[in-house]
Amino acid sequence: MANQNEETNQSGEGLVPPPQIPPDGLWENCLYAMWRTPLGLIGVATTTISIVLMLIGLALDMLGLVENPYFAALCYMILPGFMVVGLLIIPLACYVNRKQWLKDSLGAHLDDKSLCIDLSNPRHKKYMVGFTALTVLNVAILTIIGYEAYHFTDSPYFCGKLCHKVMAPEYTAYMRSPHSKVKCVECHIGPGASWFVKAKISGLRQVVAVFTDNFSRPIPAPVHHLRPARDTCEECHWPEKFHGEKVKKFYSFSNKDQENPEVQEISLHIGGQNPVTEKFEGIHWHVSSDVKVEYQPLDDRRTKIGKIKVTHADGVTEEYDIGHGDETETAGEEHEWRTMDCIDCHNRPTHVNDRMMERVDFGLLSRRIDPGLEGIREDSITVLEKEYTSREEAEELMIKTLIELQAGRHGKAYVDENGELLVKAGQFLLETWMNNVWPGMKITWGTYRQHLGHQDADDGFGCFRCHNDEHTTNIGKVIPQDCDLCHDEPE
Ligand code: HEC
Ligand code: HEC
Ligand code: HEC
Ligand code: HEC
Ligand code: HEC
Structure with missing residues (x-):
């Protein structure tokens, strides 16, 4: 090696020596670049520090000592990024340094062949073993972190x-x-x-x-590029399942009568594939395997529906349309066809937003709101409808406002006497409000609604988008709205 050094010095004679002359051969030049050049040091330091932090983070996360999504994002997404960048900087530093060196002609006589790997050379062997070991280690670390990152981003x-x-x-x-x-x-x-x-x-x-x-x-809802339900919902549910009838009770109160609910009991014909006749029937008929229902929504929210096409098992199709002859109302080519699936009815299977009135009535039914407090239904609605600029403000004001409203009705003494009941009612209302209203995201009562049933039919939601006696075929067949098509009174 001393020999090489001499040669180097000889050929470099007469030139201004670059500030960093490697002690010997080209491989040494590379290693030298890793440790001695600023760029190389940045690379090595970035890699090493990221790995150490990542391993500490991984340990803390696995032991459950830190439960914070930002912490996990740092460990599994940001630090691996730094590690990879660091690993890329290292060869870059070698390359830059070598280029500089050759340019300065210090190593000009050492043609590129000297950078080949010669395993008979014990030094090369040592480097190779070191390099392989480090690579295996890095790949192992990145694999573990990648696996954790995959689980983390899926959670x-x-x-x-x-x-x-x-x-x-x-x-x-x-x-x-x-x-x-x-x-x-x-x-x-x-x-x-x-x-x-x-x-x-x-x-x-x-x-x-x-x-x-x-x-x-x-x-915005609906999510237009949501994957079709057949690949998601139907991994767990299946349209053939026969649900038969489902009895459901709806309780509602009025401001005049907070004590005795009006009860609507309906038996929903959910249906499915009838095990006796093997035919699809009832509400789940729309998703049966031998029929295809398609429609053309006229707006982004799918609250107005133009043409509807039903294709039966035997290939016969029926097409319904609104306002036959009235071109302004009906859908044109620009409206995309959508095949009806679970989400056209169950659009909020998990992001369930409450209807405000239903929640107040539920409060009365469950006695979280004491029906004995006169005027409490009306005041509850006032309190929930009131606009608060933030969730913090609602937390601060809601219970207070309810008590003030009641004091306005009945006087201070009444409020003092029923303090506990009023606070309990207020807490229930606050909880309900907090579950549904998000001023920062401009979400309030009714921003998101569901298509099951027809409680919000006036705003274009639910079954009556099609079952409205207005969609007709050219021979005048309608999609029926008869009450007992979908539900009747339980026996
Ligand atoms: C059971 C299935 C299901 C699960 C689980 C689910 N979503 Fe959804 N999500 C939907 C459907 C369906 C829509 C479309 C809603 C619509 O059309 O009104 C949606 C819509 C959304 C939207 C659009 C805004 C809105 O409220 O409609 C966001 C954001 C969202 N989901 C986030 C999430 C997050 C975050 C999670 C997990 C914490 C999650 N979803 C879990 C089915 C699901
Ligand atoms: C990973 C499995 C899984 C997926 C995917 C899934 N569900 Fe469910 N779903 C369930 C389970 C489990 C229940 C029963 C929960 C219970 O009984 O409390 C359920 C319940 C339901 C119910 C009855 C709810 C009620 O109030 O009792 C409906 C409706 C429903 N799912 C619709 C959907 C729709 C629509 C989708 C697709 C957007 C979907 N599910 C995707 C597992 C799933
Ligand atoms: C035409 C509208 C419509 C379509 C399409 C539809 N459903 Fe339903 N489904 C309903 C209605 C309405 C109910 C009863 C809801 C209730 O309990 O208030 C229901 C009930 C259910 C239930 C609960 C049954 C029970 O016994 O409580 C499940 C689970 C369900 N649907 C899953 C699905 C799946 C999965 C799909 C898609 C393959 C689907 N539905 C398609 C309207 C529909
Ligand atoms: C996109 C349009 C559309 C929507 C939305 C829709 N339906 Fe239908 N529905 C139809 C069509 C079309 C038929 C077939 C009418 C016929 O052939 O008489 C039908 C038929 C039915 C039938 C009779 C099925 C049978 O046994 O033959 C029931 C029950 C029904 N719908 C319930 C519902 C309910 C409940 C909802 C809301 C949760 C709903 N539909 C929403 C289009 C729709
Ligand atoms: C296309 C199917 C369909 C038709 C037609 C229909 N309903 Fe319904 N109805 C439903 C469904 C589905 C629900 C359940 C909604 C839910 O689970 O929240 C419902 C719920 C109800 C409820 C209880 C909820 C409420 O609004 O208080 C009443 C009452 C009701 N229907 C009355 C009627 C009457 C009266 C008619 C006839 C003019 C009728 N329905 C026609 C599908 C239908």
Whole structure:
């Protein structure tokens, strides 16, 4: 090696020596670049520090010592990024240093062949072993972290909590829904690699949107690129399942009578594939395997429906339309056809938003709101309808406002006497409000509604979008609205 040094010095004679002359050969030059050049040091330091932090983070996360989505994002998404960047900087530093060296002609006589690997050379052997060991270690670390990152980005915790400001409404509703143990990704992504990739790309776009504060408030529903239900819902449910009849009771009160509810009892013909006749019947007929129902929504929210096409098993099709002859009302080519699936009725299977009146009446029924407090139904509605600028403000004012309203009705003494009941009612209302209203996201009562039934038919939601006696075929057949088509009185 001393020999090489001499040669180097000889050929470099007469030139201005570069500030960093490697002690010997080209390989040494590379290693030298790693440790002695600023760029090389940045690379090595970035890699080493990221790995150490990542391993500490991994340990803390696995032991459950830190439970914070930002912490997990740091460990599984940001630090691995730094590690990879560090690993890329190292060869770059070698390359830059070598180029500089050759340019300065110090190593000009050492043609490129000297950078080949010669395993008979014990030094080369040592480097190779070192290099291989480090590579195996790095790949192992990245694999473990990648696996954890995959689980982390698939968890409701990640979806719902990391973008807390944005996803809190969906996460909150989800947590108290029948699907609270179903991961977000099972409905929003579903199985298969291509959707996985699509979702990660769209996820990345969403993260950027959140950081640049460039997203719509509220997030629009429906989600137009949601995966068809056959690949998501039908991984767990199946249309053939025969649900038969389901009796449901609806209780409602009025401001005049807070004590005795009006009870509507209906028996819903949910149906499915009847095990006796093997025919599809009832409400789930729309998703039966031998019929296809398609429609053309006229607006983004799918609250107005133009043409409807039914294709039967034998290939016969029926087409319904509104306002035959009235071109302004009906759908044109520009409106996309959509095949009806679970989500056209169960549009909020997990992001369940309450109807305000129903919640107040539930409060009275469950006696969380004491029906004995005169005027409490009306005051509860006033309190829930009131606009608060933030959730903090609601927390501060809601119970107080309720008590003030009652004091206005009955006087101070009454309020003092019933203080406990009023606070209990106030707490129930606050909880209900907090579950449904998000001023920051511009979400309030009725922002998101569901299509099951016809309680919101006036606003274009529910079954009556089609079952409205207005959609007719050219021979005048209508989609019926007869009450006992969908439900009747239980026996
Ligand atoms: C059972 C299936 C299901 C699960 C689980 C689920 N979603 Fe959804 N999500 C939907 C459907 C269906 C829609 C479309 C809603 C509509 O059309 O009104 C939706 C809509 C949304 C929207 C659009 C805004 C809105 O409220 O309509 C967001 C955001 C969202 N989901 C986030 C999440 C997050 C975060 C999780 C997990 C914490 C999650 N979802 C879990 C089915 C699901
Ligand atoms: C990973 C499995 C899974 C997926 C995916 C899934 N569900 Fe469910 N779903 C369940 C389970 C489990 C229940 C029963 C919960 C219970 O009984 O509390 C349920 C219950 C329901 C119910 C009855 C709710 C009630 O109030 O009792 C409906 C309706 C429903 N799911 C619709 C859907 C729709 C629509 C989708 C697709 C957007 C979907 N599910 C996706 C597992 C799933
Ligand atoms: C035409 C509208 C419509 C379509 C399409 C539809 N459903 Fe339903 N489904 C209903 C109605 C209405 C109910 C009764 C809701 C209630 O309990 O208030 C119901 C009830 C259910 C229930 C609960 C049954 C029970 O016994 O409580 C499940 C689960 C369900 N549907 C799953 C699905 C799945 C999965 C799909 C898609 C394959 C689907 N539904 C398609 C309207 C529909
Ligand atoms: C996109 C349009 C559309 C929507 C929305 C819709 N339906 Fe239908 N429905 C139809 C059509 C079309 C038929 C077939 C009418 C016929 O052939 O007489 C039908 C038929 C039915 C039938 C009779 C099925 C049978 O046994 O033959 C029931 C029950 C029914 N719908 C219930 C509902 C309920 C409940 C909802 C809301 C949760 C709903 N539909 C929403 C289009 C729709
Ligand atoms: C296309 C199917 C369909 C038709 C037609 C229909 N309903 Fe309903 N109705 C439903 C469904 C589905 C629900 C359950 C909604 C839910 O679970 O929240 C419901 C719920 C109800 C309720 C209880 C909820 C409430 O609004 O208080 C009443 C009352 C009711 N229907 C009355 C009627 C009457 C009266 C008619 C005839 C003019 C009728 N319905 C026609 C599907 C239908």
